Amino acid sequence: MNTAFNENISVDCVIFGYDLKSLKVLLLERHLHKAGGKDLIFKDLTLPGNHIRNNEDLDTAAQRILFELTGLNDIYLEQFAVFSDPNRLDNPKDQQWLAAIGKDPQTRVITAGYFSLIPLEKYYLKQNGNDTMPDWYGKNPRWHQLDRIANMAFDHARILDSALQFLREKIMSKPVIFELLPEKFTASQIQNLYEVILGKTLDKRNFRKKLANLEFVVSLNEKQMGVAHTPARYYMFSRDVYERKKKEKFTLIT
Amino acid sequence: MNTAFNENISVDCVIFGYDLKSLKVLLLERHLHKAGGKDLIFKDLTLPGNHIRNNEDLDTAAQRILFELTGLNDIYLEQFAVFSDPNRLDNPKDQQWLAAIGKDPQTRVITAGYFSLIPLEKYYLKQNGNDTMPDWYGKNPRWHQLDRIANMAFDHARILDSALQFLREKIMSKPVIFELLPEKFTASQIQNLYEVILGKTLDKRNFRKKLANLEFVVSLNEKQMGVAHTPARYYMFSRDVYERKKKEKFTLIT
DNA sequence: CGGGTTCGTGTATTTTTTACACTAGCCATA
DNA sequence: TATGGCTAGTGTAAAAAATACACGAACCCG
Secondary structure (H helix, E strand, O other), X not given: OOOOEEEEEEEEEXXXXXXXXXXXXXXXXXXXXXXXXXXXXXXXXXOXXXXXXXXXXXXXXXXXXXXXXXXXXXXXXXXXEEEOOOOOOOOHHHHHHHHHOOOOOOOOOEXXXXXXXXXXXXXXXXXXXXXXXXXXXXXXXXXXXXXXXXXXXXXXXXXXXXXXXXXXXXOOOOHHHHHHOOOOEEHHHHHHHHHHHHOOOOOHHHHHHHHHHOXXXXXXXXXXXXXXXXXXXXXXXXXXXXXXXXXXXXXXXX | OOOOEEEEEEEEEEEEEEOXXXXXXXXXXXXXXOOOOOOEEEEEEEOOEEEXXXXXXXXXXXXXXXXXXXXXXXXXXXXXXXXXXXXXXXXXXXXXXXXXXXXXXXXXXXXXXXXXXXXXXXXXXXXXXXOOOOOOEEEEEEEEEHHHOOOEOOOHHHHHHXXXXXXXXXXXXXXXXXXXXXXXXXXXXXXXXXXXXXXXXXXXXXXXXXXXXXXXXXXXXXXXXXXXXXXXXXEEEOHHHHHHHOOXXXXXXX
C-alpha cells in the first residue's frame, strides 16, 4: 500500500451553493495549449476532480482533492453515484487533452461522483492566479448559475445532471437542505431554496405551517435589521434535536 | 483498452430472494486449503463477486460475474454503494486467503456493491460440484435465511447490512418489490413480503385499500387452486401502466 | 360433516393536505 | 412627515389520506 495515485479511479465533486437567490455549482477551467507554445486551443469547464491515492478511501480522497483545487475544507461531502462507462473519456477533445498533459488516453478510469452543499457566503475560494495549479487544469474556480452552463469536459454534464436529480430526491427525506443555508435563515429564504431546487413554487402559508411543525427547526428571538420591509424572524437548524427525533418521518414539502 | 482484469476494482452482488415465506440472500463458499494438500483450514461465506475487466462498465461486470458464479442471467441489478476503506481486506484470515490463491494481499481494492431482487422459485442455481470454479472459491451457491448468517468473508457482512438498508428505503418509493415476487401473486403474499423486509406487521384491510388504489397493480380473474382455505385472487404488476403513471407519487405503505 | 385455515370486506375517527387574501412593519424618498 | 414599495406574518374551511378494528365465507382434509 502506498501513496501513489491510482490511475484507474478518480473522484469528481459537484458542489452546490446557494447565495439566498439562486442555485450555483462550483466549476474549474480546463485549458489546452499548443504544444510548447502558449497559444490556447480551447478552454472549457470541469467539475473539481482528480485521481485517488492508493492509501485513501474515496471519501478522504474527495475531501483532499476538493481542498487542493478550491481551498474548501472540511465540508459535507457525499458519494452519490459511480460513472463507469468504458468510453466516458473517448471524446476527441478529451483524448487530445489527456495526451497533452502526459496521460495515456487509453487508461480506463472510473469516477465516483461526490456532492456537497454549502452556504455560498461562508467560503472563500482560491484566487484565479493560483500558483500551485498547472496551467492546464484547476484554474479559476468560480460559481456558475445552474441554468447557464455550457461546454463541459468529459462526461461532466451528465454527472452534474445526476447530482441534481440526487439532490432533489435527497431533500425530500433528509435534512440536507440546511447545509445550503447560513446558520440563521428566514422562512422565505428556505422556501425560496426549495423552490429553486425543485423548480416549482410553493404555498407560503402551508410551507410555514410545516416548518413550524419541525421541532428541529428552532425559531430565534432575532429579526432581520436594515431591510426595507417588515423584518423577518430568523430560524436555525438544531442537529441535536434532529438526531433525537429522526425516527419520525420528516417532510418539509409534499 | 483491453479485457484484462482490473486488480483495483471489483463488484460484489447482494442477491435477495423471496420464497413466499422469508427473505433470503445468495452466498457462496470460500475455502482455504493447506498449501499443496487438500486439508481444509477454514471455510466461510462470501457474496458473489470478482474483479471487473478493463473494457466493462460496472453494470456489465456485475451481470457477467453473477452469471459466471451462479448461473443467474439477465436479472435486475443495481449499484447501491461503493466500499473503499483502504483496510477492508486487512483481516488476517483474508490476507492469508488472498496470498494462498496467488494474489498480492497489499493490492488496494475498492468494490461496488450491487443488489438484486429475484423471485426465488424462478431461478435454478449452478450445482455444488460446479466444475468451472476453482476449489477455493465460488463453491456451493445457496440461499441463506437473512437472520441466520454467520462467518462472512472480508467486509461482506457490512456490505450485506448496507444492502438491506438500501432495500428498505428503496421499496418506499420505487416499485422494486415486484422483482421479488412471481408474476402473479396474492395480496397476502405481497403484504408478507413488506413485513419481512421492514420487520413489522401491517394492517390487512388498510394494506389492501392501498393496493387497490395502485393502478399499476392489476387484479387478474384468476384464483388459487388446491389450497385448503378460501382461494385468493391473483394480482400482477403492469410495468406499462407504471411507466405511464410514475409521475404520481407512489406509496404502498406509510 | 366438522375443524382448521386464509380470504375478503366497511365504517367511523383522526390527521394531513390543500386552497386562498389581507394587514402590519420597515425603508426610502419626496 | 406622508406616501409608495416591498416583504412578513397569519387562519379557516374543505378534501384527502391514514388509522383502528371484527366477522362471515370458501376451501381442504380427515
